[in-house]
Amino acid sequence: MESFRNFIPQITVQSPGRINFIGEHTDYNMGFVLPTAIDRKIIFKLRKNNSKKNCYVYSANYDTGFSFDLSEISISVKEWENYILGVIHEIQQLTDKLRGFDCVLSSDIPVGSGISSSAALECGLAFGLNELFELGLSNLTIVELSQRAEHNYVGTKCGIMDQYASVLSKKDHVILLDCKSVKHEFIPLKIEPYKVLLLNTNVSHSLASSEYNKRREECEKGVRIIQQVYHQVKSLRDVDEKMLAEFRGTLGETIYRRCNYIVEEKSRVLQAVEALKEKRLKDFGTLMYATHEGLTKEYEVSCPELDFLVEFSKKYKTIIGSRMMGGGFGGCTINLIHESAVEEFIEKASTAYFKKFSIKLDALEANPSGGTSILNDQ
Numbered sequence: 556m557e558s559f560r561n562f563i564p565q566i567t568v569q570s571p572g573r574i575n576f577i578g579e580h581t582d583y584n585m586g587f588v589l590p591t592a593i594d595r596k597i598i599f600k601l602r603k604n605n606s607k608k609n610c611y612v613y614s615a616n617y618d619t620g621f622s623f624d625l626s627e628i629s630i631s632v633k634e635w636e637n638y639i640l641g642v643i644h645e646i647q648q649l650t651d652k653l654r655g656f657d658c659v660l661s662s663d664i665p666v667g668s669g670i671s672s673s674a675a676l677e678c679g680l681a682f683g684l685n686e687l688f689e690l691g692l693s694n695l696t697i698v699e700l701s702q703r704a705e706h707n708y709v710g711t712k713c714g715i716m717d718q719y720a721s722v723l724s725k726k727d728h729v730i731l732l733d734c735k736s737v738k739h740e741f742i743p744l745k746i747e748p749y750k751v752l753l754l755n756t757n758v759s760h761s762l763a764s765s766e767y768n769k770r771r772e773e774c775e776k777g778v779r780i781i782q783q784v785y786h787q788v789k790s791l792r793d794v795d796e797k798m799l800a801e802f803r804g805t806l807g808e809t810i811y812r813r814c815n816y817i818v819e820e821k822s823r824v825l826q827a828v829e830a831l832k833e834k835r836l837k838d839f840g841t842l843m844y845a846t847h848e849g850l851t852k853e854y855e856v857s858c859p860e861l862d863f864l865v866e867f868s869k870k871y872k873t874i875i876g877s878r879m880m881g882g883g884f885g886g887c888t889i890n891l892i893h894e895s896a897v898e899e900f901i902e903k904a905s906t907a908y909f910k911k912f913s914i915k916l917d918a919l920e921a922n923p924s925g926g927t928s929i930l931n932d933q
């Protein structure tokens with residue numbers, strides 16, 4: 556294929572990464588989440604190549620590409636290819652209108668940082684192909700097929716949050732998503748004089764995917780036990796603190812702690828939304844700290860690097876909330892920090908983090924942005 560620079564696309568799509576203020580690991584338990592897309596994105600340049608079934612996808616970041624035949628889609632040994640192939644496979648379950656295409660992609664979302672470069676990749680491709688071949692898929696269908704691609708081709712049994720936020724976000728708002736009804740409310744994000752600062756630990760422990768699926772199974776096991784008595788319970792969404800307390804002995808210590816975190820986190824999200832609406836930002840931040848505590852101690856998806864950064868933030872009055880974000884075992888912390896303190900804090904945290912782990916810390920300010928869209932400036 557000709558070089559990236561000479562590639563003339565028919566359409567260009569941008570698909571963003573996301574942050575999540577609160578509501579972690581609640582999506583696959585049918586609870587609430589509070590994410591939004593940010594100004595870090597993958598750009599897709601796409602064109603039809605007039606073949607029936609030959610496709611080529613090239614990543615400018617990695618200077619690598621691969622070709623495939625639309626009539627022979629199957630799981631690859633290379634993980635990144637599976638995000639692409641998974642989306643193609645899922646689109647093919649819905650329509651036979653796909654034809655040969657070429658795609659060049661470039662990204663400024665750090666990979667493995669918990670900002671969901673995977674959802675951006677899946678959703679941007681699905682969105683772009685939907686436009687290019689006029690497939691007639693709705694945004695929600697794009698979200699859901701991208702989630703299935705991750706389940707079936709990548710093997711992570713993720714919830715719906717990342718894909719939903721990547722596609723459906725609205726600038727300067729957060730999405731209160733009810734993962735049971737799959738309905739959302741946009742809430743204006745008014746946090747001045749605070750900013751959202753992400754600190755990337757630059758670690759991504761290999762446990763991430765296997766432990767993620769294990770947490771999901773543990774929650775499902777909890778539900779199955781509770782269901783034996785309360786038949787109406789379909790997920791942890793339907794369980795409250797009182798009901799859970801009845802099963803403390805039966806569930807066993809580990810499953811109980813997993814379920815207890817989820818039950819508490821569900822109500823924390825709703826409390827945080829009230830705090831945001833009433834501009835009680837300190838209360839909002841306190842709830843973020845409580846989430847971190849639960850993720851570390853009860854859900855056990857944090858790691859020493861994330862815990863260190865959250866603890867470190869507590870020394871600064873200018874930081875009102877901090878916690879690990881995303882699936883866990885590495886990636887970023889999300890911090891609510893006074894705008895006047897950003898620079899100094901980054902410097903102090905980077906020095907302390909390097910001293911402790913000999914790893915470079917990356918900081919990035921995240922600005923809420925709109926969801927996946929076509930770029931007009933070509």
Ligand code: GLA
Nearest residue numbers: 579580713714715716881882
């Ligand atoms: C990952 C998954 C999401 C969600 C978060 C944890 O980002 O893709 O579905 O479960 O972890 O909240």
